[in-house]
Every structure is written in C-alpha cells, then in structure tokens.
Amino acid sequence: MSFVERHGLWSDAQRDAAAEIAGRIEAGDIEVLRFAFPDQHGILRGKTLIASEAVSCLWNGVNMTTTLLAKDTSHKTVFPVFSAGGGFAFEGMQGGADFTIVADPTTFRILPWSPKTGWVLCDAMMADGRPSPLGTRQVLQRAVRQLDTHGLEFVAGLEVEFHAFRLDRENLALADSGQPGTPPTVSLLSHGxxxxxxxxxxxxxxxxxxxxxxxxxxxxxLRSLEVEFGPSQFELTFGPTAGTTPADTMVLLRSAVKQICQRHGYHATFMCRPRIPNVMSSGWHLHQSLRERSTGRNAFVPTEPGAPLSPLGMAYLGGLKAHARGAAALASPTVNGYRRYRPMSLAPDRASWARDNRGAMLRVLGAVGDPASRIENRVGEPTANPYLYLASQLFSGLDGIERRLDPGPSADAPYETQADPLPRSLGEAMQCLREDPVLREQLGRGFVDYLCHIKDAEIARFNLEVTEWEHREYFDLF
Incomplete structure (x- = not known):
C-alpha cells in the first residue's frame, strides 16, 4: 500500500488527477517531473525525478531532509539539528531526519520553458503521515477550513510589483562564492x-x-502587464481565484518569472527595495473578499446606499485593522521590506482604512450592486510567503466577524489620521506578532516561536554588518 493510500491523503479529484499525470508520463509527454514544496519563506524547493520514478513517487511521496525547514534566507541552518530534539518542540526533526513531500496532483503543470518537464506542488508531511507542523501551505488550508464553517469562501486577486534588469554578469568567479554569494551585475531596461x-x-x-x-x-x-513608476520596475495583475489557489499562483509566479528571465539574459527580483539609484519600492497589493458558498454571491456587497461594504465586510475589515501590527511580519517578512513604509509614498505607514484611497493600508472598493466589492490590503511586499500572508488575513478577518469589530471611520487623509503605526522594522514586527494573542493561537504557538527564531537569526546577521551609510557617515568624521 502506498504512502498516500496508507494515510488517506487524497480526495477523489486528486486521485483522478494523479492517474491523468501517470497517463501523460506513460505516453511520453513528460520526461521529468519536478516535485516542489513551499518552504518557510515561500521559496520553492524539491527534487526532479525522471519519468520512470515519478509515477511511483506521486503515490509514495519524495523524501527530503528536515534541515530544509531549519534555514534562514541565506540557506544557513539556524537550529541545532544534531542536538537532542534537533532544537524543535516536536519529534521527527533530530539529526536531519527525513520528511516526505506529497504531491497535490490538482496543481500539475507543464513548464512551457523547459521541454517535457512537468511540475507539481507538494505538501510537507512527517514520516508517519501527519502534516508537518511547519508546513506553511497547511496553515492556509486550515484557515480556509475555518472559513468553511461560516459557509464562506475566500477570494483574492493579486497585484504584484517587481524589478527586471538586463543581466550583465552573473558573478560566478571563485571569489564570488559565499552564503549568500555575490549578486549579479545588472543594467536597466527602463529609466523609470x-x-x-x-x-x-x-x-x-x-x-x-x-x-x-x-x-x-x-x-x-494573468490580466495585465504594466510599466511601474521606478527604474526597471513592472507590475503583473491577476484575476480573482478562490481558496488556496491565489497563494499557489503566487509561489509559481515568482519562480516562473525568475526562471524565464534567467534563461533569456534578464534578472528578475521580487526584493522590495533593490539598491539601485532612484529606486521605487515594490509592493504586493492583495484584493480580497468573501463569497457565500451556497449562492456564489459576494458577501462584501453593501445593501445600504452609501455603505462602504456589507456588515460582514465591515467586521472583516475591522479584524484586518485590529491585527495589522501583528500580521505585518507575515505581510513583510524581510529586513528590506520595512524601508517601504513611509508617508506620502503610496505605501502605508499606519493601520487605517479608507474608501478608494491608495494612501491607506486598507483601500475599500464597494457599492450597492457591485459584485467586485472588496478590500485591497496594500501592506504586503512581494517576498512574503503567500500562504502565511493570506492566512494572516483570514485569521484576522474571521476574528473581526466573530467579534463584530467596528473598523471606525474612513481615514480620508490617511497620512494625517491618528492610527496605530505599522512596525518600522522586522524586529518590531516579530515582537508585534508574538504579542498578538489571536494570531499566535491561530498560527500555533510553536509555529510562531519557530518563525521568530528564524527571523531573529536573520536580524542578528544583519546587525553584524557595517552598512555603506555607517562607513560614509563616521569613517572620516571620527
């Protein structure tokens, strides 16, 4: 009996999709199959199997080392994995033991840029068939299931900004190695x-x-391709999808754009604020609403003339606002991302909402009879792990619905309205997450501690570096 059958991991739709993939492999349409899972940072990792091995691994999973779940953004292992317990609060992580990634066959794609290459998204499972407590896709799946109990479905559309450059030099000399290594040398595609x-x-x-x-x-x-304001800056927008699909779209999008660009002499980055002259920060604007499962109706559409959203929509908005500081670390999880929050910059600097105002963190677009009524959260950066970012929205919004939170009046002058300031650093954001009882409980106390440990390691490395600003400011003066 296979790993999937033994632990009852697939639905009928997933079994049917797996059979279709196997058929395509047997027909010779696919020569290799990439098994990919989103790690704690939302970066895709995995293994590529040749066709003769891939069919079996669809049903039995692919083993990976647990140290992959213990790494920061430099790919350094920041937990003592060879100590007792491996530095984790649960069994199965000690000594770099294996965990298993199991395909979700409904996510299968053929990669158009890589001949006869298939791709499938996977979930992280422990060796005994339990979902990994550190699997971020499962965190969002759990949030979606909570929404199911209310008879509601999450719907989201994506606006993603990024930079793309001409790749001048990859910097792969021996001296450029490191952890991380020397980044590539690039030039602009547009002046901005x-x-x-x-x-x-x-x-x-x-x-x-x-x-x-x-x-x-x-x-x-895909809906649109746009030239953004900054040098070599662009934006892609995507139509609304439901459940976990928006997050699945985002992880595939980022990986796809980087691979496509690399193959054709470009370098793409979703880093929020690259170090180039006259740079403009990149954001990830998340348009979200809820719809009734029974009718498919948008549950945010207001029924009262002049109302921004329905009462349920306003309560959800109240939850997003109430937990904005706690959720900031999941929307903007890098040191670099906090350079974006500044007044009068089309990026928010405080937890406020407003009707159709791009200066507010939460931009509300709604009208009686408008099926596209929604909330646009403008706080995110495009490096965010999409599963954690979207889960933070659902957990916050559900708390607002259950407690009927009032978001207060519209902040029509968002950079002047009194409101809780957003965290100004990743360290402050992690502390806000630790202190948010709702998000800590919903994400799992152990999971929050795990995530904070990884981010604390990144912050500690950052604080050891002497920046160019410090050197220029003090080296000659003192």
Missing amino acids: HQYLTELRYDRVEPLMELLRTNLQALGLP
Whole structure:
C-alpha cells in the first residue's frame, strides 16, 4: 500500500488527477517531473525525478531532509539539528531526519520553458503521515477550513510589483562564492518615472511578451502587464481565484518569472527595495473578499446606499485593522521590506482604512450592486510567503466577524489620521506578532516561536554588518 493510500491523503479529484499525470508520463509527454514544496519563506524547493520514478513517487511521496525547514534566507541552518530534539518542540526533526513531500496532483503543470518537464506542488508531511507542523501551505488550508464553517469562501486577486534588469554578469568567479554569494551585475531596461506610458511599454515589449506567453501557457489568470513608476520596475495583475489557489499562483509566479528571465539574459527580483539609484519600492497589493458558498454571491456587497461594504465586510475589515501590527511580519517578512513604509509614498505607514484611497493600508472598493466589492490590503511586499500572508488575513478577518469589530471611520487623509503605526522594522514586527494573542493561537504557538527564531537569526546577521551609510557617515568624521 502506498504512502498516500496508507494515510488517506487524497480526495477523489486528486486521485483522478494523479492517474491523468501517470497517463501523460506513460505516453511520453513528460520526461521529468519536478516535485516542489513551499518552504518557510515561500521559496520553492524539491527534487526532479525522471519519468520512470515519478509515477511511483506521486503515490509514495519524495523524501527530503528536515534541515530544509531549519534555514534562514541565506540557506544557513539556524537550529541545532544534531542536538537532542534537533532544537524543535516536536519529534521527527533530530539529526536531519527525513520528511516526505506529497504531491497535490490538482496543481500539475507543464513548464512551457523547459521541454517535457512537468511540475507539481507538494505538501510537507512527517514520516508517519501527519502534516508537518511547519508546513506553511497547511496553515492556509486550515484557515480556509475555518472559513468553511461560516459557509464562506475566500477570494483574492493579486497585484504584484517587481524589478527586471538586463543581466550583465552573473558573478560566478571563485571569489564570488559565499552564503549568500555575490549578486549579479545588472543594467536597466527602463529609466523609470514614466508610469504607464505606452512608449516605455513598447520598449520593454520583448520581455513582456516573453512573460505573457509563458504565464498564460501555465494557466495563470494573468490580466495585465504594466510599466511601474521606478527604474526597471513592472507590475503583473491577476484575476480573482478562490481558496488556496491565489497563494499557489503566487509561489509559481515568482519562480516562473525568475526562471524565464534567467534563461533569456534578464534578472528578475521580487526584493522590495533593490539598491539601485532612484529606486521605487515594490509592493504586493492583495484584493480580497468573501463569497457565500451556497449562492456564489459576494458577501462584501453593501445593501445600504452609501455603505462602504456589507456588515460582514465591515467586521472583516475591522479584524484586518485590529491585527495589522501583528500580521505585518507575515505581510513583510524581510529586513528590506520595512524601508517601504513611509508617508506620502503610496505605501502605508499606519493601520487605517479608507474608501478608494491608495494612501491607506486598507483601500475599500464597494457599492450597492457591485459584485467586485472588496478590500485591497496594500501592506504586503512581494517576498512574503503567500500562504502565511493570506492566512494572516483570514485569521484576522474571521476574528473581526466573530467579534463584530467596528473598523471606525474612513481615514480620508490617511497620512494625517491618528492610527496605530505599522512596525518600522522586522524586529518590531516579530515582537508585534508574538504579542498578538489571536494570531499566535491561530498560527500555533510553536509555529510562531519557530518563525521568530528564524527571523531573529536573520536580524542578528544583519546587525553584524557595517552598512555603506555607517562607513560614509563616521569613517572620516571620527
């Protein structure tokens, strides 16, 4: 009996999808299959199996070392994995033992840029068939199940900003190795500051067409390709999807864009604020609503003239606002991301909401009879682990619904309205997460401690570095 059968891990739809993948492998359509899982940072990791091995591994999973779950963003292991317990509060992590990633066959794709290569997203499971307590996709799945009990379904659309450059030099000399190594040397594709001008778009059309054709071939719900304000900065927008699909879309999107660009002489980065002159920060704007499972109706549509959203929508909004500080670490999980929060910058600096105002953290778009009524959260950066970011929204919004929280009046002057300030650093954000009882309970106390330990290690490494600003400011003066 296979691992999947033994532990009852698949639905009928997943079994059918697995059989279809096996059929395509046997027909010769696929020569290798990539098994990928999103790690704690939302980075895809996994193994590539040749066709003759892939069918069996669909049903039995692929073994991975648990140290992959113990790494920070430099890929350094920051837990004492060879000590008793491996530095974790549960069994199965000591000594770099194995865990198993199990495919979700309904996520299968053919990668259009890699001949006869299939791709499938996986969930992290312990060796005994239990979901890994550290599996971030399962965190969002749990949040979605909680929403099910209310007869509601999560719907989200994505607006994702990023930078793409011409790749001048990969910097792969021996001296460039390290953890991390020397980043590539790049040059601009556009000077920037000509937001949405047609001539700028036409100049970068070769890249845009390269991305469009590949992303559409992947089946992603791409809506638009845009020239953003900053130098070599762009934006992709995606239509609304439900449940965990928006997060699955985001992890595949980031990996796909980077792979496509690398193969064609470009370098793409979702880093919030790259160190280039005249840079503009990149954000990830998350449009979200809830719909009734029984009718498919958008539950945020207001029924009273002049109301921003329905009462349920306003309570959900109240939850997002109440937990904005605690959720900030999941929306913006890097040291670099906190350089974006500044007044008068189209990025929020405090926990406020407003009707159709891009200066507020929570931009509300709603009207009687408008099926697209929704909340746009503008706090996220595009490096966020999408499963944790979306889960933080659901846990916060559900708390607002259950407690009928009032979000207060619209902040029509969002950079002047009195409101709780968003954290100004990753360290402050992690402390806010630790102190938010609802998010700590919903995410799991052990999971929050685990995530904070990893981020504390990153912050400690950052604090050991002497920045160029410090050197320029003090080296000659003192």
